Amino acid sequence: MDSFEINKIVAAILMVALLTIGIGKLSNIIFHVEKPKTPGYAVEVDQATTAAASTEIVVEEKIDIAALMTMGDLASGEKIFKKCAACHSIIKGGKNKIGPALYNVVERKVGGVADYKYSKALSAYDKNWTLEELNGFLKKPAKYIKGTKMAYAGLRKEKDRASVIKYLNQNSDNPIPLP
Secondary structure, eight states: OOHHHHHHHHHHHHHHHHHHHHHHHHHHHHTOOOOOSSOSOOOOOOHHHHHHHHSOOOOOOOOOHHHHHHHOOHHHHHHHHTTGGGTOOOSTTOOOOSSOOOTTOTTSBTTOOTTSOOOHHHHHOOOBOOHHHHHHHHHOHHHHSTTOOOOOOOOOOHHHHHHHHHHHHHSSSSOOOOO
16 A cells, blocks of 8 residues: 555545534534523422422331241341341440440330430430331331431341341340240
8 A cells, every 4th residue: 555545545534524523513503502591490399299298208117026026036136146246245244336235225215325325316216125116227227217327238037137136135134025
């Protein structure tokens, strides 16, 4: 291939590039579109609709705790609790870790460990850790009590939650009788 052939190929490539740019400029002149001062569209919404949308309706799911507790067993609860042991201690007189000590947690007031700094959400939550409350919290902690600093995804399986609750109940000075 001689230099004349190479010049023709380079000229063809340059001609296509210039033609593409020229057509783009020409179309901008012919079809001129003014850009808005503020980009976007204003969407008008009724006040009643926004008020209804902003109020969050929390529907508590009623669960048969007696049926749930029959699913769990103590041995698997101890095994599953090993995930929790990274942040919580379960032994009597155990120290707080990243999370509060969980010995005697069943029927204790939420946010009831005196020497642990709870999140505002848990401190303001004025309930006790009943079997139902523990089940709801262990399912999805961040969704159950919004604002908690417990960064755990939760236990999806009912059997796992029941087993952990049984294990927590067993690690107490006086375990409550399970339904």
